[in-house]
Amino acid sequence: MIIFGTKGYLYQLAILTLVCGQCGNPAAHTLRKRVTKFTLFFVPLFPISTKYLTQCTFCGAEQKVTKEQAEQLQAQSASGDGAQTHGQPQQQHRF
Numbered sequence: 821m822i823i824f825g826t827k828g829y830l831y832q833l834a835i836l837t838l839v840c841g842q843c844g845n846p847a848a849h850t851l852r853k854r855v856t857k858f859t860l861f862f863v864p865l866f867p868i869s870t871k872y873l874t875q876c877t878f879c880g881a882e883q884k885v886t887k888e889q890a891e892q893l894q895a896q897s898a899s900g901d902g903a904q905t906h907g908q909p910q911q912q913h914r915f
Contacts, residue, residue, distance in 0.1 A: 827864055829855045833890065834897035838874065842881035849874045851885075851893055 834851040854871045857864040872890035875882045885893070 822860070823862065824858070824860050826856050826868060827859050829857065829864075831855070833872075834894050836874070836893055836897055838876075840876040840879060840881060841883060842876060843879040845876075845878045847876055847878035849876055851890060851897070853890070 831853040832850055833853055836849050836851060837846060838849045839846050840849070851874050852872070854873065855867050856869045857867050859865065870887075872885045872887055873882050874885055874893075
């Protein structure tokens, strides 16, 4: 008997201040990477799919982004361009 299936992993890459496309509020958004892996006997072997998304912490709306957009947002987060300072957003993005 062979036991196989899939398992999902969720990685938080960054927290950014963006303008939400759903509610229109400038709020913190989490940039996440969702990876689904093939498992054999409950051991994850290789990734089947990888998706990137942002989630608004104000209304909870999720929006898919491309890998390139995710890398760009993560780079902005690391350099501090998208970080929130003294309660005011420095740079706002609309998706």
